Amino acid sequence: MIWYPYQQMKTMNPPFQIIDAQGVWLKTPEREMIDSVSSWWSVIHGYKHPVLNEAIKSQVDNFAHVMLGGLTHEPVQKLAAKLQSYLPGDLDYSFFSDSGSVAVEVALKMALQYFVNQGDMKRTKVLSLTHAYHGDTFKTMEVGDDEDYHFILEAYGESPNVYHIPTEIPALEEAFEKHHRELNCMIVEPLLQGAGGMRMYDVSFLKRARELCDTYGVLLIFDEVATGFGRTGNRFVADLVLPDILVLGKALTGGYIGHAVTVANKKVYDGFYGDEPDKALMHGPTFMGNPLACSVALKSIELFEQENYMEKIRKIADITRREMEGFEDSRIKEVRMMGGCVCVEVYDSATLKGYQQFACERGVFSRPFLNYMYAMVPYIISEEELVRVLRTMKEWFAEK
Numbered sequence: 160m161i162w163y164p165y166q167q168m169k170t171m172n173p174p175f176q177i178i179d180a181q182g183v184w185l186k187t188p189e190r191e192m193i194d195s196v197s198s199w200w201s202v203i204h205g206y207k208h209p210v211l212n213e214a215i216k217s218q219v220d221n222f223a224h225v226m227l228g229g230l231t232h233e234p235v236q237k238l239a240a241k242l243q244s245y246l247p248g249d250l251d252y253s254f255f256s257d258s259g260s261v262a263v264e265v266a267l268k269m270a271l272q273y274f275v276n277q278g279d280m281k282r283t284k285v286l287s288l289t290h291a292y293h294g295d296t297f298k299t300m301e302v303g304d305d306e307d308y309h310f311i312l313e314a315y316g317e318s319p320n321v322y323h324i325p326t327e328i329p330a331l332e333e334a335f336e337k338h339h340r341e342l343n344c345m346i347v348e349p350l351l352q353g354a355g356g357m358r359m360y361d362v363s364f365l366k367r368a369r370e371l372c373d374t375y376g377v378l379l380i381f382d383e384v385a386t387g388f389g390r391t392g393n394r395f396v397a398d399l400v401l402p403d404i405l406v407l408g409k410a411l412t413g414g415y416i417g418h419a420v421t422v423a424n425k426k427v428y429d430g431f432y433g434d435e436p437d438k439a440l441m442h443g444p445t446f447m448g449n450p451l452a453c454s455v456a457l458k459s460i461e462l463f464e465q466e467n468y469m470e471k472i473r474k475i476a477d478i479t480r481r482e483m484e485g486f487e488d489s490r491i492k493e494v495r496m497m498g499g500c501v502c503v504e505v506y507d508s509a510t511l512k513g514y515q516q517f518a519c520e521r522g523v524f525s526r527p528f529l530n531y532m533y534a535m536v537p538y539i540i541s542e543e544e545l546v547r548v549l550r551t552m553k554e555w556f557a558e559k
């Protein structure tokens with residue numbers, strides 16, 4: 160039996176059987192649907208991209224995997240070098256892992272140990288945001304604030320290790336005022352909080368967070384697992400405000416294979432560098448730096464640069480604005496747009512019941528959750544396909 164994610168096994172609708180996928184299209188035995196979710200926001204180049212397919216095929220004939228413990232190889236070396244030149248500032252030190260959750264765990268471990276390595280044992284706490292989502296492992300759930308995980312709160316009570324604040328500057332200033340001596344880091348999904356409900360906020364909050372982190376010597380972590388590679392209309396939000404640690408996942412491999420990276424700046428790296436073995440970072444996922452993942456990630460970044468994806472994303476944002484601006488319905492609380500993301504938040508989650516089937520019949524795959532109907536399409540989508548996705552969202556409200 161397959162135990163499916165985020166679902167009550169007893170009552171779930173049977174999942175769609177996918178037999179082929181090409182470009183933005185998912186194929187089932189009965190029909191074709193545009194994937195408006197990009198397979199959890201990762202498949203930015205679409206399915207079956209010839210360049211990405213070739214990257215994996217040629218590497219697999221060479222070797223599929225070797226560990227990074229005592230071994231290294233060209234795909235991981237090339238990807239690390241690429242990230243070093245591609246990412247802003249001195250975000251130069253890449254620690255690879257197999258999923259976004261693990262890469263966030265690594266970032267949080269780095270931040271804590273950075274201070275412990277200096278003999279500072281008091282900085283054990285983390286500042287994070289309400290409605291945050293950072294993954295499904297235990298520490299990432301602890302710094303997160305996802306409604307779906309509030310059973311953790313019920314079981315364990317409020318964590319003494321984390322302070323959650325809303326994305327408002329007064330709350331930010333107050334938190335630093337009160338807690339700065341205890342904080343090792345502040346972690347955020349910058350500008351766009353994804354799984355917490357596609358919540359969007361202003362860059363001024365991040366700029367102020369950067370200032371306060373500098374003032375009080377707190378490390379700033381950007382979890383760009385979802386926002387990285389253009390989703391907010393910025394290549395990385397880290398291009399606007401520079402964090403000390405950047406986490407990338409999801410679109411890193413163009414959605415081909417699970418892989419993620421925690422990228423540290425020189426200050427953080429130097430906090431571990433030295434002669435003492437006990438100051439080393441004790442972490443090492445079995446499949447970190449997997450050669451297939453690194454090969455495809457490198458090609459994905461090259462495509463992103465060479466085929467001017469930022470322009471594609473600007474077009475998606477323009478078309479989305481044209482189609483969705485001013486769209487209203489008494490059941491809709493808000494329509495939010497940013498870069499390659501649009502979200503329709505409704506007052507009552509029951510309003511979205513049946514939407515998945517409705518969209519499917521119109522050739523669109525969608526997966527609304529809680530009160531949120533959204534689209535995060537592959538960047539290679541055509542105007543006609545994108546308009547189909549957006550009009551399907553609007554038709555639901557017109558026809559019901």
Ligand SMILES: *Cc1c(COP(=O)(O)O)cnc(C)c1O
Nearest residue numbers: 258259260292293294353384385
């Ligand atoms: C998806 C996501 C994660 C977790 O990534 P996985 O690869 O699913 O473990 C972490 N942070 C953010 C912001 C995400 O959207």
